[in-house]
Amino acid sequence: MPEKKIRVLIAKPGLDGHDRGAKVIARALRDAGMEVIYTGLRQTPEMIASAAVQEDVDVIGLSILSGAHNTICPQLMSLLREKGMSDVTVLVGGIIPAADIPALKQAGIAEIFLPGTSTQEIVEFIHKRVAARG
Amino acid sequence: MPRDMPEQEKGVTQTVSPADSTAATRKPSAKEREWEKKTLQPTLEKSPERLPDFTTVSGHSIRRLYTEADLTGWDKERELGHPGEPPYTRGIHATMYRGRLWTMRQFAGFGTAEDTNQRFRYLLARGQTGLSVAFDLPTLMGYDSDHPLSEGEVGKCGVAISSLADMEVLFDKIPLGNVTTSMTINSPAAVVWAMYLAVAEKQGADWKTISGTIQNDILKEYIAQKEYIYPPEPSMRLVIDTFEFGVKHTPKFNSISISGYHIREAGSTAIQELAFTLRDGMEYVEWGLRRGMDVDEFAPRLSFFFNAHNDFFEEIAKYRAARRIWQKAVRERYKSQTAGCSLTAQQPYNNVVRTAIQALAAVLGGTQSLHTNSLDEAWALPTEFAATIALRTQQILAHETGVTNTVDPLGGSYFVEALTNEVERGAWEYVERIDAMGGMVPAIERGYPQREIAEASYRYQLALDHKEKIIVGVNEYAADEKPLEILQIDETVAHRQAGRLRKLRAERSKEEVARRLNALRRAAEGKENLMPPIYEAVKAYATLGEICDAMRDVFGTYEEVAIT
Numbered sequence: 151m152p153e154k155k156i157r158v159l160i161a162k163p164g165l166d167g168h169d170r171g172a173k174v175i176a177r178a179l180r181d182a183g184m185e186v187i188y189t190g191l192r193q194t195p196e197m198i199a200s201a202a203v204q205e206d207v208d209v210i211g212l213s214i215l216s217g218a219h220n221t222i223c224p225q226l227m228s229l230l231r232e233k234g235m236s237d238v239t240v241l242v243g244g245i246i247p248a249a250d251i252p253a254l255k256q257a258g259i260a261e262i263f264l265p266g267t268s269t270q271e272i273v274e275f276i277h278k279r280v281a282a283r284g
Numbered sequence: 285m286p287r288d289m290p291e292q293e294k295g296v297t298q299t300v301s302p303a304d305s306t307a308a309t310r311k312p313s314a315k316e317r318e319w320e321k322k323t324l325q326p327t328l329e330k331s332p333e334r335l336p337d338f339t340t341v342s343g344h345s346i347r348r349l350y351t352e353a354d355l356t357g358w359d360k361e362r363e364l365g366h367p368g369e370p371p372y373t374r375g376i377h378a379t380m381y382r383g384r385l386w387t388m389r390q391f392a393g394f395g396t397a398e399d400t401n402q403r404f405r406y407l408l409a410r411g412q413t414g415l416s417v418a419f420d421l422p423t424l425m426g427y428d429s430d431h432p433l434s435e436g437e438v439g440k441c442g443v444a445i446s447s448l449a450d451m452e453v454l455f456d457k458i459p460l461g462n463v464t465t466s467m468t469i470n471s472p473a474a475v476v477w478a479m480y481l482a483v484a485e486k487q488g489a490d491w492k493t494i495s496g497t498i499q500n501d502i503l504k505e506y507i508a509q510k511e512y513i514y515p516p517e518p519s520m521r522l523v524i525d526t527f528e529f530g531v532k533h534t535p536k537f538n539s540i541s542i543s544g545y546h547i548r549e550a551g552s553t554a555i556q557e558l559a560f561t562l563r564d565g566m567e568y569v570e571w572g573l574r575r576g577m578d579v580d581e582f583a584p585r586l587s588f589f590f591n592a593h594n595d596f597f598e599e600i601a602k603y604r605a606a607r608r609i610w611q612k613a614v615r616e617r618y619k620s621q622t623a624g625c626s627l628t629a630q631q632p633y634n635n636v637v638r639t640a641i642q643a644l645a646a647v648l649g650g651t652q653s654l655h656t657n658s659l660d661e662a663w664a665l666p667t668e669f670a671a672t673i674a675l676r677t678q679q680i681l682a683h684e685t686g687v688t689n690t691v692d693p694l695g696g697s698y699f700v701e702a703l704t705n706e707v708e709r710g711a712w713e714y715v716e717r718i719d720a721m722g723g724m725v726p727a728i729e730r731g732y733p734q735r736e737i738a739e740a741s742y743r744y745q746l747a748l749d750h751k752e753k754i755i756v757g758v759n760e761y762a763a764d765e766k767p768l769e770i771l772q773i774d775e776t777v778a779h780r781q782a783g784r785l786r787k788l789r790a791e792r793s794k795e796e797v798a799r800r801l802n803a804l805r806r807a808a809e810g811k812e813n814l815m816p817p818i819y820e821a822v823k824a825y826a827t828l829g830e831i832c833d834a835m836r837d838v839f840g841t842y843e844e845v846a847i848t
Contacts, residue, residue, distance in 0.1 A: 160848075165421040165437055167510025169846075170551045173738050174745045176848040190846035191510055194433070216421055217773065221436025247772070266758040268749045 178269035199229035342553035350698035381688035393418030397453035418442030426832030429781035439777035461489035465496035508550035529815035548591035551741020559714030603649025
């Protein structure tokens with residue numbers, strides 16, 4: 151029986167339009183055999199949470215470069231809890247000052263990937279995480 | 285929600301590598317062939333080269349050695365010419381930096397208008413004569429600071445400007461008659477520019493003599509940076525409205541800065557950056573001509589803004605080719621005599637050493653204006669310390685290195701001339717493909733430049749992942765570094781802005797605002813120039829969000845088809 155593909159939602163929250171990172175990651179994860187849904191630009195936390203439910207994803211990857219992460223991430227995490235999606239793995243990639251990382255992890259973000267991270271590193275992280283959860 | 289495109293609709297991208305196309309026809313001299321046999325071959329047998337193929341950061345093949353065989357058919361008079369004369373390969377001025385150094389201008393803007401006004405006054409007190417304004421994301425997207433979508437973004441990536449009242453504070457005690465101001469604003473450029481002009485008028489500055497630049501380049505927003513509001517047609521109408529208004533009322537103000545910077549940052553190659561930017565320039569000229577404008581009247585007010593990336597010679601070739609292509613395009617396509625286009629450059633990396641080398645490439649390429657990014661730019665808006673080092677880098681280049689002593693010091697180099705030719709040829713191929721699609725607007729609607737850039741950026745990421753390309757400290761020689769001290773903007777900025785907007789809405793004349801916004805809506809439905817009704821709405825203290833909404837009512841908004 152073929153193994154079930156890992157489903158990933160790549161989302162670009164906030165007003166920022168710099169989507170290079172989101173697109174590169176979407177493609178790298180797809181090339182690594184995952185099912186990837188890209189939301190497009192300027193998604194609110196509500197839109198992202200609804201898409202995650204609708205698409206029944208295992209992983210959400212947020213791309214944030216604008217400095218709005220401290221507002222967006224806690225909002226999304228509490229929406230996911232409300233919708234019974236607490237088991238989804240949420241990752242953040244982008245420009246995140248070191249000082250903000252502990253609070254984001256506290257809020258439930260599984261990992262934060264900073265500029266310069268290789269795509270293999272992210273692929274491996276997702277595989278390990280999803281396998282551990284079974 | 286935009287979805288992934290089905291496989292079969294994805295375009296097949298071909299890599300333009302003009303170097304390969306010349307290799308087959310290259311005819312080395314007898315002496316060169318002899319050197320290959322006698323000296324080169326034994327060396328290669330003894331110690332092979334480090335790599336099978338040497339390429340630029342854009343993946344463009346570079347030969348081992350360039351000689352006169354790489355410049356066959358190259359007409360020195362036609363392709364190189366002389367400084368200050370067409371085709372401007374050697375620079376747009378006869379004396380270049382012997383006459384006047386490039387403009388050193390640093391980007392600033394954060395928090396509220398008061399915060400940025402203080403930084404501006406600090407910079408002016410240190411002898412800087414030009415200001416460069418960065419706006420926050422809500423302003424760039426045409427939302428007021430208290431709009432729900434602005435939450436978490438107010439004052440973060442630039443200064444928050446929601447109305448003329450904010451603009452008055454931003455330029456408080458700064459005489460707009462004496463400074464030049466560059467404003468990085470695109471989709472709502474007409475509105476923000478109207479606010480600036482209203483402040484100038486209140487200060488008693490003469491519109492005929494004030495100078496500066498609005499970025500106002502909407503095409504590259506659809507292509508790369510994605511900060512658009514309206515669909516392409518009404519957006520282009522607004523751009524041409526500002527051209528027309530500028531020619532008539534503010535003849536010293538540059539009404540556009542056509543930008544390759546963001547295209548490159550989105551992951552394009554050097555050739556794509558050059559081609560898409562210059563084709564954007566041609567699109568603006570064509571729309572201006574269709575409006576009935578005189579090309580000789582508005583073409584001199586167009587300026588170009590390029591990235592200064594890491595590959596030293598590729599960047600130099602790019603600047604030289606940019607002037608030559610633009611000159612040929614304007615002369616041959618639009619029959620104008622004036623085509624010595626002015627170039628600006630900016631560096632993207634948060635590293636002092638890289639910035640110095642990138643800035644040197646821009647100077648050797650003949651730039652007229654240079655922004656050097658600060659070492660903390662990738663993380664936040666620059667601190668005063670970081671901004672000072674960035675400026676000192678330029679001053680060292682200008683005053684210590686001696687590179688300003690002569691015009692176009694690399695002119696005539698086999699390598700630089702051959703690479704300039706190749707970059708030019710690659711760019712023309714793209715321009716012709718976009719022409720065949722009916723111009724840049726239809727090409728954007730088909731997602732063509734977006735897809736080409738996405739392909740290039742993915743190829744580059746793979747090259748980094750496989751260590752075919754090295755970035756020191758990132759995918760090789762990496763080590764943990766102490767985090768930089770950075771400028772943090774907290775949410776008190778948003779609260780201050782919200783309070784100021786409440787006060788403004790309570791104090792202004794509601795009837796006057798409603799009347800001006802209705803007049804703008806009516807004008808938008810028709811064909812007239814929108815700058816005058818926008819200006820009147822701004823003066824009645826209608827907010828940026830209200831003015832942009834009035835046009836959203838008529839024009840609608842744009843959603844791209846997301847390509848991954």
